[in-house]
Amino acid sequence: MIDGAAGGRVGFEVDGETLRVSDALEQADLRLVLDREPETSPALPELFPLPVDDAVSFEAGSVSVPAYSSVSVRTDDGDFVARLDEPMELPRGSYCVEIAGTTKVLVRAADVAISTTGMADSGPVDVEFDRPTTVSVGARSLHTRPEATITVPDDPAALAEAVSVLGSSIKEFSPERSWPTLRGYPPRIERGDELRIPSPLTRPDTGVEVVVRPEHADVYRLSTLSYYLGARMVVGDAPAIRLDTGYVEPLPTEGVALEERAEELLRTWFFLDTLARTEGYVPSDRYEYEQVGPKLPFYPPNLADLSMSERLMEYLEVDPATVAPYAPGWPTEAVLRPGHASAELLPHLAHVLAPIRVRGEPEAADPKAPTALATSPWLAPEGGVPNPDDDPLPAGASVLTPAGYENRLRREATARGEVRVVALVDSSERAAEVRRAISEPAVPEGVGEWEVLDRPDAEAVAATLSDPAVDVAYCGLPVADGDVLASDGAVALADLDDAPALTIFEGNDTVREGVEAVENGGFGSIIAVEPPTPDKLRNLLGLLAAGIPFAAAVRYSSIRPGEHARIVGDPASNIGSDQAYQTIQLSVEAVDGERFQTVRSSILTTSARLGGEVFVTADGYSDYTELAGLAERETSRLTAAELLDLYTEPDLFLRIGGQTVLSGEELTETELAERARKLLSEGSDENLRSGKISKE
Numbered sequence: 001m002i003d004g005a006a007g008g009r010v011g012f013e014v015d016g017e018t019l020r021v022s023d024a025l026e027q028a029d030l031r032l033v034l035d036r037e038p039e040t041s042p043a044l045p046e047l048f049p050l051p052v053d054d055a056v057s058f059e060a061g062s063v064s065v066p067a068y069s070s071v072s073v074r075t076d077d078g079d080f081v082a083r084l085d086e087p088m089e090l091p092r093g094s095y096c097v098e099i100a101g102t103t104k105v106l107v108r109a110a111d112v113a114i115s116t117t118g119m120a121d122s123g124p125v126d127v128e129f130d131r132p133t134t135v136s137v138g139a140r141s142l143h144t145r146p147e148a149t150i151t152v153p154d155d156p157a158a159l160a161e162a163v164s165v166l167g168s169s170i171k172e173f174s175p176e177r178s179w180p181t182l183r184g185y186p187p188r189i190e191r192g193d194e195l196r197i198p199s200p201l202t203r204p205d206t207g208v209e210v211v212v213r214p215e216h217a218d219v220y221r222l223s224t225l226s227y228y229l230g231a232r233m234v235v236g237d238a239p240a241i242r243l244d245t246g247y248v249e250p251l252p253t254e255g256v257a258l259e260e261r262a263e264e265l266l267r268t269w270f271f272l273d274t275l276a277r278t279e280g281y282v283p284s285d286r287y288e289y290e291q292v293g294p295k296l297p298f299y300p301p302n303l304a305d306l307s308m309s310e311r312l313m314e315y316l317e318v319d320p321a322t323v324a325p326y327a328p329g330w331p332t333e334a335v336l337r338p339g340h341a342s343a344e345l346l347p348h349l350a351h352v353l354a355p356i357r358v359r360g361e362p363e364a365a366d367p368k369a370p371t372a373l374a375t376s377p378w379l380a381p382e383g384g385v386p387n388p389d390d391d392p393l394p395a396g397a398s399v400l401t402p403a404g405y406e407n408r409l410r411r412e413a414t415a416r417g418e419v420r421v422v423a424l425v426d427s428s429e430r431a432a433e434v435r436r437a438i439s440e441p442a443v444p445e446g447v448g449e450w451e452v453l454d455r456p457d458a459e460a461v462a463a464t465l466s467d468p469a470v471d472v473a474y475c476g477l478p479v480a481d482g483d484v485l486a487s488d489g490a491v492a493l494a495d496l497d498d499a500p501a502l503t504i505f506e507g508n509d510t511v512r513e514g515v516e517a518v519e520n521g522g523f524g525s526i527i528a529v530e531p532p533t534p535d536k537l538r539n540l541l542g543l544l545a546a547g548i549p550f551a552a553a554v555r556y557s558s559i560r561p562g563e564h565a566r567i568v569g570d571p572a573s574n575i576g577s578d579q580a581y582q583t584i585q586l587s588v589e590a591v592d593g594e595r596f597q598t599v600r601s602s603i604l605t606t607s608a609r610l611g612g613e614v615f616v617t618a619d620g621y622s623d624y625t626e627l628a629g630l631a632e633r634e635t636s637r638l639t640a641a642e643l644l645d646l647y648t649e650p651d652l653f654l655r656i657g658g659q660t661v662l663s664g665e666e667l668t669e670t671e672l673a674e675r676a677r678k679l680l681s682e683g684s685d686e687n688l689r690s691g692k693i694s695k696e
Helices: 157-163 216-229 255-276 287-295 308-315 320-326 342-351 400-410 428-439 458-465 512-519 536-546 549-556 642-645 671-683
Strands: 010-014 018-023 028-034 052-063 071-074 079-084 090-098 103-117 125-140 149-150 190-191 208-212 232-235 241-242 246-252 333-336 356-358 371-373 397-399 419-425 445-453 472-475 483-486 489-492 500-508 522-527 565-570 583-590 595-603 635-641 653-656 659-661
Touching: 010 052, 010 125, 018 125, 028 079, 079 090, 103 635, 149 157, 157 216, 157 232, 157 342, 190 342, 208 216, 208 308, 216 232, 216 255, 216 342, 216 356, 216 653, 241 308, 255 287, 255 308, 255 320, 255 356, 255 595, 287 320, 333 342, 400 512, 419 428, 419 458, 419 536, 428 536, 445 536, 445 635, 458 472, 458 483, 472 536, 500 512, 512 522, 512 565, 522 549, 536 635, 549 565, 595 642, 635 642, 642 653
Parallel strands: 149 190, 208 232, 333 356, 397 565, 419 445, 419 472, 472 500, 500 522, 583 653
Antiparallel strands: 010 018, 018 028, 028 052, 052 125, 071 079, 071 090, 090 103, 103 125, 208 241, 241 246, 333 371, 371 397, 483 489, 522 565, 583 595, 595 635, 653 659
16 A cells, blocks of 8 residues: 655655756755646646555656666566666666656656666766657655644644654555565654644555553553554554454553563564565565575565455464574664653654663653663663663663754754764864774774864863754763863853754763753763773774664774763664665674684664665675564684685675774775784684684
């Protein structure tokens, strides 16, 4: 089912021989240059094999695309034909040219032969038809921000109605919705006096209902699952999932058991959707399909065209334990108070498919206590699920606020290679140490500008900590009660009007200053009690500049939760780029002096979300794609030369014997051999005999 009911997401404007396709949500245009001035008329979105928000038709003999990310060709029923890397001739047929750029555009023409240029020279891609023909152009917003805002009173039943509309951002409810690009950003929720759902938003009709008791805690626990299913959330006596086949799946009534079952169903159904789509829009041969497919009671692609309820009936026959070892981990897992104040976070958490748990009192006794927390696979507090009432907050916990998400939506992402870092330190010795850490042996890839301010005065501190052009501000100055102590006085963070994207504080055991920085306009803070050593600081800055999420950067820089690191903001949020790419983390251990065992995982972020796939092109690696996520895969044993060849791949960093090697740092076969001998002689805790890296 394709959701094309919400209007105004895209528009079409003729300017001479140019058709401008505008993405209203992204405030961006994509241009198509035609061989004549078009006379447009509305076209049916159903003409296209992929979901579009709106479409027009006109006559043309050719279409030129001046700016794009990629261009490919499909048949008019969606089968992939070719990526237009090189010029090609296509025989008479009906085709759909798929253009990814500032928005998603599809150009459809029937019963034509096509001649095209390619993307190899980065020039315009020209598509010429053998005769003038009717061309239909459909467009879909990238939808990386909310379309509208729902106002909700402090009534769980009204909130359930609002949650029912969050799925309006999902472009269709076939298994293809497991692709992150087909799950737009849900509409915002804000508190108000009465329920108001803006007219562009419609509740999806998937035939699925999620029943909740009339209490905030139950709505929260089931909201992400409801969003993914496009389900109507209704109030009832006992939690359940109702299908329009007549089947009812009862859910536990005890709170912890309910959230565990909701997470189990979300993981299982999401993963099975990714298998059912393997012969769909983007055909793929998947590693996980080979592992799980033979254990299933059905052939997954056969379920793609079933209704949602019919598909879920089949999915319920699968033991969740069959799926769990191959499903990606959750980059963000949320913990909310059961009060109404947590409601504003639900769309942001649904967007990243975060499971939700509920702990603590509805309202905090201390007004400065957090409303919500998060954990991640990279930073997991000891003792299990944290509680917002914990004082102090456990190390490894992240504090979630609506401001952190909203600030991210308002700010332009910094391109990798252009990240600006400013460090504030309180002694000449520390200044020299930080300068060496950043610059020796070379400035980490991703960092464009950097400076270290030695014992800055209050004016310089305030200027740095209120500068949105700073991507990472490292504050090595003393902090206390929301103040940063400069050389000539204190700077109150609450008095500042803006903030760097990320601020790193050291030397305090509370998150107050980190929360202030986010409330001022940043989208994250990292708080560490102990000042990072130079090597840890270098790795932390290098990983952040490479686009690694905050929590993963803390872990892989070896700033451990035991050293009392905490985060404000989504732990999977990142800087350095807003592109939907995954970074590969490759753990390497020595087998002997000549060979290395590798274990790899891909790292998801709030922009590179669950549902994407990755493929590593290197000798000794699988020919299969993999679902992007956090599950580790032991792979081939490589020689030093093979490992170095792999190391040149973009979006990859190494962990050798538990030590991070940043992308771009020089590494030779001799150095690798020396490291291997050292690891073998030391019997490193992380050089496990199994070859797996599981102890960090």
